[in-house]
Amino acid sequence: GENVEQHPSTLSVQEGDSAVIKCTYSDSASNYFPWYKQELGKGPQLIIDIRSNVGEKKDQRIAVTLNKTAKHFSLHITETQPEDSAVYFCAASISQGAQKLVFGQGTRLTINP
Amino acid sequence: DTAVSQTPKYLVTQMGNDKSIKCEQNLGHDTMYWYKQDSKKFLKIMFSYNNKELIINETVPNRFSPKSPDKAHLNLHINSLELGDSAVYFCASSHHGAGVDTQYFGPGTRLTVL
Numbered sequence: 001g002e003n004v005e006q007h008p009s010t011l012s013v014q015e016g017d018s019a020v021i022k023c024t025y026s027d028s029a030s031n032y033f034p035w036y037k038q039e040l041g042k043g044p045q046l047i048i049d050i051r052s053n054v055g056e057k058k059d060q061r062i063a064v065t066l067n068k069t070a071k072h073f074s075l076h077i078t079e080t081q082p083e084d085s086a087v088y089f090c091a092a093s094i095s096q097g098a099q100k101l102v103f104g105q106g107t108r109l110t111i112n113p
Numbered sequence: 114d115t116a117v118s119q120t121p122k123y124l125v126t127q128m129g130n131d132k133s134i135k136c137e138q139n140l141g142h143d144t145m146y147w148y149k150q151d152s153k154k155f156l157k158i159m160f161s162y163n164n165k166e167l168i169i170n171e172t173v174p175n176r177f178s179p180k181s182p183d184k185a186h187l188n189l190h191i192n193s194l195e196l197g198d199s200a201v202y203f204c205a206s207s208h209h210g211a212g213v214d215t216q217y218f219g220p221g222t223r224l225t226v227l
Contacts, residue, residue, distance in 0.1 A: 032213045043117070043203050043218030044156070051213060087154060098168045099144075099211050103156040 002027040004092050006104025014112050019080055021107045023090035024072040030092040033066060033073045034101070038087045047088075048075070077109075085111045116140070117219035119204050125225045126194060134189045134222045136204030142217075144168075144210025145187035147179060148203040150221070156203070162187050163210045191224075199226045 003026040013019045025033075031052035036044035050057045050064045050073065057064050061080075066073040077084055087108050091101040117138045126132055138145060146169075147159040161169035165181040176192045191198060201221045207214035 034215070036218075038154075041220070043205070043220050045218065046215045049213065049215070089156060098161060098163070099207065099214055099216070100158060100161070100169055101216065102158075106154045106156070108154075 002030055002092055002094075002102040004090060004102050004104040006090050006107060008107060009105060010108045010110070012110045012112060013080055015080055015082060017080055019075075019077045019084070019109055019111075021075045021088055021090070021109070022072060023074070023092075023104045024070075025092040025102075026071070027092070027094070028068075028071065029094050032093045032099075033064070034091050034093075035062075035064060035075050036089045036091065036103075038089065038106075040086075044089060080111045082111050082113055085109060117204055117206050117217050119202075119219040119222050121222060122220065123223050123225075125227065127227055128194055128196060130194050131190070131192045132194060132224070133191070134202055134204075134224070136187045136189070136219060138185055138204075138206040138217070138219075140206055140208075140217060142206040142208050142210075143184055144207050144214070145181065145184070146205040146207075146216065147187065147189050148205060148218075150201040150203060152200070160187075160189075161210060168210065194224075194226045196226050199224055 034049035038044040063076040090104040144163045160179045162181045204219040205216040207216045
């Protein structure tokens with residue numbers, strides 16, 4: 001089955017700097033890669049996703065890149081703000097049939113003012 | 114508010130007890146899920162239901178029994194609770210449960226087994 005590895009487990013950056021979180025996956029059939037943000041005491045919320053027919057996707061300060069050959073994808077947050085502090089999860093899924101998201105281990109991002 | 118809601122938010126109980134967690138979504142979605150998040154924040158799917166039918170069962174002990182009375186509700190009943198069941202349980206829903214659907218998560222239920 002699918003296995004998703006996520007790094008780093010913790011990341012601390014200065015406000016205004018960029019943050020990058022990386023994930024690798026094992027199943028070459030996976031073709032849908034969402035990123036979720038989990039704030040303290042809340043459930044995960046989708047912030048951006050990418051499909052395997054696209055190499056990069058951007059939404060304001062957030063971007064995701066995908067390298068299908070290497071089976072890795074990354075989340076990039078630019079101009080970080082204190083409200084970006086949270087735990088971020090990557091996930092992978094096959095887009096046919098029942099959706100079964102396999103999550104990475106999570107990255108605790110702290111933005112220092 | 115349109116959302117996925119869960120009750121209770123906190124649940125503290127003794128080993129061996131039976132407990133239930135309720136989940137409701139008013140998003141009109143066909144598919145609902147239960148996830149377990151352990152103390153290291155690892156998030157893993159347990160079950161998925163589509164229109165009240167079980168479609169994913171991830172080798173969860175049969176002490177865990179999901180029940181879907183209708184497509185807006187997916188409850189989780191746990192028998193003979195064990196210490197290792199302590200975790201945060203999240204309910205989620207998505208439109209069709211396939212392809213590239215976004216999953217919307219509830220606020221979670223923190224279960225503590227003493």
